Amino acid sequence: MTYNSVPVERLASLMPMHLLVDPSGAIRSCGPTLRKLIGRVEHVDAAFELRRAPPDNTPIEGMYQAAQNGRRVFLDLRNSDLPPLRGEATALPAGDVLLNLGFGIGVIEAIASYDLTDADFAANDLAIEILYLHKSNQAIRGELARHSMRLEEAREAAEIQAFTDPLTGLLNRRGFELAFSLALEGRNAPSERSQQFAIMQLDLDRFKDINDNFGHAAGDAVLKRVAEVLRQEMRADDSIARIGGDEFLILLPGLQARAALQQLGRRIIDAIQQPVWYEKHLCRTSASIGAVLSDSYLDITAEQILSDVDEALYAAKRDGRACIRLFESG
Amino acid sequence: MHGLIIRAVELFLRARHGDAAWAAVCAATGLDRRGTQVMRSYKAEMLQRMIFSASTTLHIEREELLEDIGGWIPRLESVRYILRFSGSSFEDFVLSLDDLHDRARIVLPGLELPKIATQMIGPQHYHVDVTSDAREWYPVLAGLLRGMADDYGVLAMVERDDAHLDVQIVDERFAEGSEFSFTQRISGVA
Numbered sequence: 001m002t003y004n005s006v007p008v009e010r011l012a013s014l015m016p017m018h019l020l021v022d023p024s025g026a027i028r029s030c031g032p033t034l035r036k037l038i039g040r041v042e043h044v045d046a047a048f049e050l051r052r053a054p055p056d057n058t059p060i061e062g063m064y065q066a067a068q069n070g071r072r073v074f075l076d077l078r079n080s081d082l083p084p085l086r087g088e089a090t091a092l093p094a095g096d097v098l099l100n101l102g103f104g105i106g107v108i109e110a111i112a113s114y115d116l117t118d119a120d121f122a123a124n125d126l127a128i129e130i131l132y133l134h135k136s137n138q139a140i141r142g143e144l145a146r147h148s149m150r151l152e153e154a155r156e157a158a159e160i161q162a163f164t165d166p167l168t169g170l171l172n173r174r175g176f177e178l179a180f181s182l183a184l185e186g187r188n189a190p191s192e193r194s195q196q197f198a199i200m201q202l203d204l205d206r207f208k209d210i211n212d213n214f215g216h217a218a219g220d221a222v223l224k225r226v227a228e229v230l231r232q233e234m235r236a237d238d239s240i241a242r243i244g245g246d247e248f249l250i251l252l253p254g255l256q257a258r259a260a261l262q263q264l265g266r267r268i269i270d271a272i273q274q275p276v277w278y279e280k281h282l283c284r285t286s287a288s289i290g291a292v293l294s295d296s297y298l299d300i301t302a303e304q305i306l307s308d309v310d311e312a313l314y315a316a317k318r319d320g321r322a323c324i325r326l327f328e329s330g
Numbered sequence: 331m332h333g334l335i336i337r338a339v340e341l342f343l344r345a346r347h348g349d350a351a352w353a354a355v356c357a358a359t360g361l362d363r364r365g366t367q368v369m370r371s372y373k374a375e376m377l378q379r380m381i382f383s384a385s386t387t388l389h390i391e392r393e394e395l396l397e398d399i400g401g402w403i404p405r406l407e408s409v410r411y412i413l414r415f416s417g418s419s420f421e422d423f424v425l426s427l428d429d430l431h432d433r434a435r436i437v438l439p440g441l442e443l444p445k446i447a448t449q450m451i452g453p454q455h456y457h458v459d460v461t462s463d464a465r466e467w468y469p470v471l472a473g474l475l476r477g478m479a480d481d482y483g484v485l486a487m488v489e490r491d492d493a494h495l496d497v498q499i500v501d502e503r504f505a506e507g508s509e510f511s512f513t514q515r516i517s518g519v520a
Contacts, residue, residue: 052425054450074428083432105432134436145369152367186357193354193387 019099025060033120048075051084067091082106165242168227176241198255205286205321207246218278229271265324288316289324331372358383400473414510420482454499483507
């Protein structure tokens with residue numbers, strides 16, 4: 001048995017998102033799922049706006065054109081944020097047009113907004129599969145995001161540990177080197193962005209005596225107190241490091257005035273000379289400081305500047321300690 | 331601001347302008363120069379600060395920089411591949427920009443790409459409007475459309491006028507275009 005024609009109602013029953021319209025745009029039949037979206041409207045103009053089309057074309061014009069040229073038609077639902085419905089159209093002998101529409105990527109939102117279920121889609125429609133993929137991916141992505149957040153926190157903690165002196169909470173040598181290499185890069189940048197800096201190296205005077213006379217715990221208390229003094233005297237951008245037993249390095253970005261550097265050194269020494277009580281012992285120490293300014297150099301290398309600041313510190317010690325000396329080139 | 335967008339600007343700066351430019355932008359914005367993270371969220375103003383400092387550092391007008399970024403996006407093979415899903419022809423690609431916002435939202439909630447409305451003005455002539463409140467997307471889109479026209483092998487004119495981008499296809503078979511098949515293998519970039 002062969003069919004020459006199939007009644008349109010039989011076809012339409014396979015398409016829960018179909019639309020059958022007459023040439024005036026009146027809706028003659030509408031699939032049950034599409035009905036949930038457009039409500040009781042009886043004319044396509046009330047339900048849709050034509051998209052991806054010339055600005056003043058009406059939905060019915062768009063549908064007939066699509067039926068003629070075989071291209072897809074895009075219809076925005078009025079009063080909805082869903083992306084346009086899309087579908088193909090075919091002209092029927094009586095002058096009506098039959099459309100079969102779909103959601104495109106809007107399917108996930110549509111399922112939520114209109115409370116759609118598996119029964120609202122044709123069996124060959126992958127809507128529910130898309131939703132399944134989307135939801136499972138979302139769950140997996142959430143887990144992965146949590147996992148990578150935890151890794152990130154652990155990395156940050158490890159990094160802080162790697163760059164910090166545990167006793168004082170100041171930077172350690174590696175931490176200082178990192179800040180120092182950035183400062184060097186900044187100084188060697190093209191002139192409009194170039195930034196000078198100063199370095200101080202500080203060594204406590206006769207610190208060994210405290211350890212020898214009162215024990216290491218007393219020495220630790222003094223070191224903590226010195227760290228406190230340095231934190232108070234420095235600006236937020238400065239990097240302060242303890243690089244050995246009683247040796248400190250300080251990086252001061254932007255500082256170029258010799259007088260200011262001298263004053264700062266003086267203030268630090270005065271503060272460190274304030275005696276510290278540890279249990280029943282009064283611990284006294286002082287500090288010698290060497291300093292160098294990056295603008296004393298034409299070409300600058302890390303090795304050179306660190307060796308010069310060390311020499312300046314040695315000069316301060318030689319000059320009787322408890323003082324600051326600036327390295328002068330030449 | 332979604333990390334994916336921050337990361338895209340980072341990759342662009344490093345690929346096109348080198349690690350020194352990237353280091354300068356990091357110094358100005360406080361970003362980690364070792365690399366930004368795709369799956370985290372950055373402060374809302376971070377993108378603006380990146381664009382501003384890159385434009386200052388490189389002495390490139392802001393609009394021009396944004397357009398360069400748009401034009402560079404199709405050079406990322408994995409992104410180009412996804413973009414080519416949008417249409418078998420450049421015309422389809424342009425018109426399907428309508429779906430960009432919703433597609434992006436499904437792929438990565440929080441990504442917030444602009445809402446775009448397209449119109450056919452005449453034969454092979456389109457208007458592309460950004461309807462969400464994100465006008466700086468216009469130059470990015472202009473660059474992207476030019477880059478994708480190359481990818482499809484199409485000669486297209488993309489001009490910005492007052493209210494929209496004006497896209498006109500001049501020659502649909504101008505060049506060979508890049509290869510594309512739905513099943514080709516791709517690897518990540520970010």
